[in-house]
Amino acid sequence: AADTIKIGVAGAHSGDLASYGLPSVNAAKLVADKVNAEGGINGKQIELLVEDDVCKPEVATNTATKLVSSGADVVLGHICSGATKAAMPIYNNAGILVMSPSATNPALTKSGEYPNFFRTIAPDDAQAEVDVEFALNTLGYTKLAVIHDKGDYGKGFAEYAKKYLEESGKAEVVLFEGVTPGAVDYSAIVQKIKRSDAEAVIFGGYHPEASKIISMMRKKRLEADFISDDGVKDQTFIKVAGEDAEGAYASGPKDTTDNPLAIKAVQEHKETFDSDPGAFFQNAYAAMLAMVNAIKVADSTELDALKKALQTEKVNTPVGEIYFNEQGDAVGVGFSVYQVQDGKFVEM
């Protein structure tokens, strides 16, 4: 459509992963409303097309074709790497730019198979690097256990963590295992961690398992440190694990508390949806801003123009002032490690 810019928003909006997908929808709405209020992009209004993919590859292809059929110009999404990979070829074929707030699988950018893919979140390897670096150099641990939730996101992260730990030569990985998400009891694996004499646990996955494990660790009087990814850096983690969460570390986008844009974003969210934003909200918000800016600069939604704009133009976003490299990863997204201190994530 010539008179409006159609932005697809795809991700898990129902099912058990909904809580990771819905915040992006809110972010998209906020940005779109703001831009439209200011007269749109070069006079064109933004129209959002929100589609659910339940984080399942086969559904994602349907979602993608639906978006393409209904003429989306660019897409914010998808949420899960698997779904994203399944959907990309369809967007690629239609020459549509896709920017994900949360798909962290490195291959998405590094393999070069997805030229039209961009993301505002650091890939697994980058995150793992930060965590490992922190565990080794800041905390100076030498024996670590790496645990993951067998999931797309968690296992990817964990494998890189293991890789870097071993390469560093400074520490040994005393345990590398996956836990079954949703299991009714984690005492066995905790006993095993205990037995491995790990000084710290690096966990790859989301907060539900994280809080179960850390609680069980404390129940079993296991005081080893707990270091994790930004799937865990979520208020819910602290709230569910409560006392036990104290002292746990989690990596995430560079501190957003003093970034004016971030503060504003959260503010808007509170006003519009009277609740705190959820997982990946900031990344989604940033992605929207980046895409909007690119469209404005390129004054078109044609892929190459957009890519050029994204790679050259710096944008100010909640996650920092960013632009994108050849592969599509955001440059300038600071990453840092937080610790839970009396109920809050505090940047280290």
Place this chain on the structure above:
Amino acid sequence: MLKLENVQAGYGNILAIKDVSLEVEEGEIVTLIGANGAGKSTTLMTISGIVRCRSGKIFLGSQEIHSKTPDEIVKQGICQVPEGRHIFPMLTVRENLDMGAFMRKDKEKMREDLEYVYSLFPILKERRNQDGGTLSGGEQQMLAMSRALMARPRVMLLDEPSMGLAPLIIKKIFQIIKKINSESNTTIFLVEQNANQALQIADRGYVIESGVITMSGQAASLLANPDIQKAYLGI
């Protein structure tokens, strides 16, 4: 005692009994004879409320029972020895007998009755701890009969109680029927292929053909009736 008025019943869209009216007086032995598929079992199942009575009325004494549920009907004192025995396969013989007396509270009398049926069928006593499902056909038939006896019903519906039994036992079964009828004045409604013997002990009889009562009368007169002799007595 038991009274059916123009009863209709069936399965799915098959009408198995189209128009059945009959009456059983208190303390009577009445038999229902008919060819295979005539609707005898269906009649009994309808009285017991297992098969829904689609139209017509069924009375026990003065009250209507055709809209009652099977368990309510049993509570009224109507009890059936169903076709095909329906032994609880994984309950022991003893437990099967207890189930027969499910409605009863009088523990003492129950123990007596248990001894009584054991005395009637010693084999059952022998096998009291064997699973009902593993009994031989005839043993199961005896068990089914005994289970019904355990209920001490006012009205007893018997569907081919002699099926699969050895000649000696068949004699015995008919003796028993007569006995409980005369001793404890139990009303008996008897369905038999073995029409000859049935009519021997019965007071009255009905003939059912493809779902309709076609003839009725005193047992003796039915025995004498040439058509019946030809059709059902194999004479």
Place this chain on the structure above:
Amino acid sequence: MFSLKEIQRCLLLSLWFVFLTFPIMVIKVDPFERIVHWRWENILYVAVGSFFLSLIFRMLLRKTEGGGAKALGAVSLEKTALITRILETPKYRNTLIISVLAVGLVFPHIFSTYQTNIMITALMYVMLGLGLNIVVGLAGLLDLGFVAFYAVGAYSYALLHLHFDIGFWTALPIGGFLAAIFGIILGYPVLRLRGDYLAIVTLGFGEIIRLVLENWGEFSQGPSGISSIARPGFFGIELSLNSAIIYIYYLMIIAIIITIFVVNRLQDSRLGRAWIALREDEIACQAMGIDKRKTKLVAFSLGAFWAGIVGVVFAAKTTFINPASFTFLESAIILSIVVLGGMGSIVGVIVGAFILILLPEYLRALSEYRMLVFGAVMVLMMVFRPQGMIATIRKTYTIPKDDQD
């Protein structure tokens, strides 16, 4: 149309539902701020909603109840729904088939790629359903792990393509046969299990396959899956995405036609009869000289074969697969397709697949209520059509008229 008594019962019912849903619907707590929201308004919605629903429910039930045997199951040949009657009279049947086929052929040209795409998914499930129908519908073997064979098919293509760059057409039969072999390997030891024990073992097997794919990264690339799998080749010509989708669509149409043909033939063959008999009474079957184990194995592996084939297509269509697509829920859905459509009925399976696969897509309109409605529909359909949407049509044989004994 409603007696006062019925109205009363419905009122009581809605009261009951108000009570039932009270904690979940009314109370909502914010454990962190320690605030309780009492959502009293919901009581009203529940009350009114359940009242009218129960009215409708009664009305419909009254229809279906039309006097059935209470304790003894009754079946009869005359009992036929309209659809079944249409299908039984050749004249109507043919016209129906022709028109369905016609629609099927022009479909991708009148509808959007999206429509075509979900239609392909539906068609894939039709095939899965027909495959499982052999196992469950005909042979009466309850298989809750059918998705395992689907996965075997999908991964055999994905891996063959990844490591040896083997193309779709070569992989198609391989995938099918591998799945069939898995079927035999599993079936051989467990097929002597009775009904639901078999069910749970197959369920376990399905899970095992998934878990292995998930954890054995070296082999299957684990949860991050296998990407950029080639779409089916078209005489070496590179197809654009849209035409590729349309191409796959037609492939599926052909595949379906073949499947229907085969299943149909199997159904009223010596083998098919043996399956059905086996479902009815195993001991009698053996006494009739049927080799129980062999017959079951054949059914099991044939079903698996089909699942394998569809698996390959699946991999080729999505071009990316990971274990997330092969959960128990998939098996459950496929089974539902078979039962809900009408056990052992080909048309039934087709109808079932279209309902259960297209429904969630078209329910997107309801956004978050999508799956809620989906679940409810499944229950209602079973309640109102316990035999399934379409009753099986057993082949009847014509007899020379003159003789009536």
Place this chain on the structure above:
Amino acid sequence: MDKPILEVAGMTMDFGGIRALDTLDLEVYSGEITALIGPNGAGKTTFFNCLTGIYTPTRGEIFLNPPGGGHKIDLKGLLPNKVTEYGLARTFQNIRLFPRMTVLENVMIGRHCRTRAFIVGAIFRGPRTRREEKEIIDMSYAILEKVGLKRFVNEYAQNLPYGAQRRLEIARALATEPSLLLLDEPAAGMNPQETRNLDELIRDISKDGLAILLIEHDMKLVMSLSDRIYVVDYGKKIAEGKPEEIRANADVIKAYLGE
């Protein structure tokens, strides 16, 4: 007299404590009708189950002499379907039809072990398969005609009246072209009229020269039909001989017939 088609020697069957069969010897000859009678629980049905491979006897031999000649076959411990292929067919005391298949289909199943068509045949349905299929239908239909169930051909088996079901079981067994037919209380639940028809039916079946082993409690039928009678009690053979001998036998009268 030529050699028996079935020779059973020292057949014994134990169920936990219970000895259902106790060193039973028995022989059946082609063209003859042999009856096996005895009190309830004597072990008759168990005997059938042992013959047909549903149970494996604790002890004893079972040999079949194929009527066409050839050396004898040891049936002990074979699977039921094998036994049937060798030419033993049975009916069940508690009817075991395929309830939700039509009458004709029930009989067609009987032809299974005498026909070959398999997957490929089923799918491509070549001339051989078609011929076979036609043969199955025709033959099944003929058998139904013989047992007088023609009018039920397309009726579901479960909807048949009891007596008809019993006859359907016989028809189904006949379809397997047995050389020895085992009937377990075929007359149970039939009225005298029907029993008489059954009598004729069994007679003209045996005219076709196959052997019949009959379990029955209806003495009228047994006495009129059988050439030889075995009487068992508590799993033991207590008498053997011609009907009139048996009728006269004191033990049999005491244990079974009664006055």
Place this chain on the structure above:
Amino acid sequence: MEYFVELLFSGLTRGAIYALIALGYTMVYGIIGLINFAHGDIYMIGAFTAYLVATVLSIYGFPLLAIIVLAGLAAAVWSSAYGYTIEKVAYKPLRQAPRLSPLISAIGMSIFLQNYVLLAQTSDFLPFPTLIPDWAFMEPIAHIISSTGITILIVTTVIMLLLTLLIKYTRIGKAMRATSQDKTMAMLVGINVNRVISVTFIIGSGLAAIGGLLIATHIGQINFYIGFIAGIKAFTAAVLGGIGSIPGAVLGSLILGLTEAFATGYISSDYEDVFAFSLLVLILIFKPSGILGKDETKKV
């Protein structure tokens, strides 16, 4: 050695948890031969009810004991109510239907219940209040088994014993067994089959609720999806032990739990479920009707 003991108790805890759900499964299956897939979700609803009631009460400052009692009661009452209603709505109309129809109805019901809770409450994980405090006297072995763990073990054992007695000796128990074997005949001896079935569902669901309460306390969090996962495991356990048998359900659960714990402890938790299911397959191959399951003795 200590490690072994620790794993042993982890396994027992896990097993006991499965058992709490498996018991309900087995009862329902025993009576109408239905794999009640909605059972796991009834357990979930039990947990949610307990969660809501407990949190509300604690916000209004009730004492812990009162909270436990009331929450437990509420959970039991409502779960039973759900169980009862579900049977009436989704299964009773299907008594005469083909064997698989109720199964599908159950799957649909399961999907429905999950999304019902998801919509009426939330998709997020919620912190479940710790209802069972860590007792002082447990401190020395707290690293081996938690107070909650012990409680679960004890409760499970007690329930198992009670149920066994109920089934074997009480009138209703006899009625249940009769109903499960031959409904027609059960009616003919005067059993109200519908009531017996309802009672079974009520008891089964009540148990699920107790389970929900204890397990949620143990895990410390709940969401709408917990029922499904636990449900499958519990059902597996029930079958393993011989479905329909009360002690079987518990035995099967314990075996399953121990297998998983030791697999995790000595091999790898990556494959814990693989081991669990492989064990199932193996046992069933050698014991086709489960460990304590009685094979149907239908005489030929």
